[in-house]
Amino acid sequence: MSGGAQYVVAAYAVIWFLVLAYVVMLGARTARVGRQVEAITRMLDRREAEQAGIDPAEAGAEPETAEEPA
Numbered sequence: 001m002s003g004g005a006q007y008v009v010a011a012y013a014v015i016w017f018l019v020l021a022y023v024v025m026l027g028a029r030t031a032r033v034g035r036q037v038e039a040i041t042r043m044l045d046r047r048e049a050e051q052a053g054i055d056p057a058e059a060g061a062e063p064e065t066a067e068e069p070a
Contacts, residue, residue, distance in 0.1 A: 049055070
């Protein structure tokens with residue numbers, strides 16, 4: 001391989017590495033923002049339950065079914 005071709009291959013490798021690093025950073029940021037949105041949603045639900053006079057622990061609980069244990 002000639003000297004010029006080696007530089008082209010190296011440049012492509014660097015560019016692909018930078019694109020990959022950028023995608024990984026975006027994924028991490030998106031995951032972090034998603035976790036923050038979930039936390040804010042839980043806090044708002046808790047606040048609404050407290051203002052409505054409902055026990056916050058019961059507000060997030062799923063309805064119980066009338067199944068009897070075997």
